[in-house]
Amino acid sequence: MSLPAEILNLIFDDCITDKALVATWGLVSRQHLISSRFHVFATVALDDANSHQFADLLDAPSCDIASLIQELTLSSRGPGSGSSWFSDVLPRLPPLPNVTTLRLGTSKWVLTERMRHLLHRKLRSVTHLEICNFPFAHRAPAISFACGFVQLEELTFFPRIHNPEMEPPPKLVDIPPTLKSLVLRCSAGDEKSPNWFLSYLGRDSAPELTTLRVHEAGQPDFTLLARALGRLGPSLCDFSLDFSDAIVEEAFLRNYTLEKSIALRSIELTLGSSAMVDLAVTFLSTLASPVMEVLVLDIWVNPSKFARHQWEALDTLIANRNAAMKRVELRVGALFTWAPMAANIRARMPACVAWGLLYIFVDGEEC
Secondary structure (H helix, E strand, C coil): CCCCHHHHHHHHHHCCCCHHHHHHHCCCCHHHHHHHHHHHHCEEEECCCCHHHHHHHHHCCCCCCHHHCCEEEECCCCCCCCCHHHHHHHHHCCCCCCCCEEEECCCCCCCCHHHHHHHHHHCCCCCEEEEEEEEECCHHHHHHHHHCCCCCCEEEEEEEECCHHHCCCCCCCCCCCCCCEEEEECCCCCCCCCCHHHHHHCCCCCCCCCEEEEEEECHHHHHHHHHHHHHHCCCCCEEEEEECCHHHHHHHHHHCCCCCCCCCCEEEEEECCCCHHHHHHHHHCCCCCCCCCEEEEEEEECHHHHHHCCHHHHHHHHHCCCCCCCEEEEEEEECCCCCCHHHHHHHHCHHHHHCCCEEEEECCEEC
């Protein structure tokens, strides 16, 4: 007696990370072969060690796995990795119509214009793009490459820029109107010039993002970030922000507001200034959203200065929003171990405790 296919697939899904087991499963029957091939090839990671073998496999006349690939990662393995494998293999790859996720990881090679066009042509269905520490000569080709995927919905943009000091003049780029989520590192190798992506977000033609996560914001980014927040006010639901240093952090939080962010449901702030709780209260008090549900503060506390922070003011601010608030998460790092840290925070935030909103993590552990 055999189990229904639905039950077998659920069991199979639990074993997906064990490639040997998945491959063995495919030898049991033709039905299982179809399922195993789907799971084996749904996620493919290519690097200098395996790319030529994979291209040879796809070249085989009887090979029909190209349509099974849904996630593709391209990277280099070691310090000696060169660009030859990528320039050799990419032209050999057939169109991959069902790849919806593309990840570009750490590499020593830079995408040429020809390679960028090939990726756009062969991967037309990409909706999720991650560029993490992948090198580009300048910001302009990095942004153009990302925006060349016309169905893009989610973008993580952490490129490594080789020549930030030699930037050519920015070109207007049309961000795909489908884009809903952007995770952005501002500095990208240069802390002296603003991030161009922020300037595009402030334009009237910018897409209506629902998620914006900005890392390493610097002084040159302030005006563009404020304009982007104003432009995205009616649509932005999830916002995360950290800064390049404590001085920059204080300057932004004391001089800019969230008064146009009327749809925010979740905010995460990573703060390192000695006045971080006070700054959080100042900044959050400008929030106009009536639907705020989740607040995450990632802060660094010197236990000897604990009493100086406005914990009570933060508690009052949150209490005034209790109708919508569901979670207040404090991620606390300490200069030295102080056992009563969590207990002292709770004692100063009684409203959050009473309503069951407060969650405290000290050095990564929930207290």
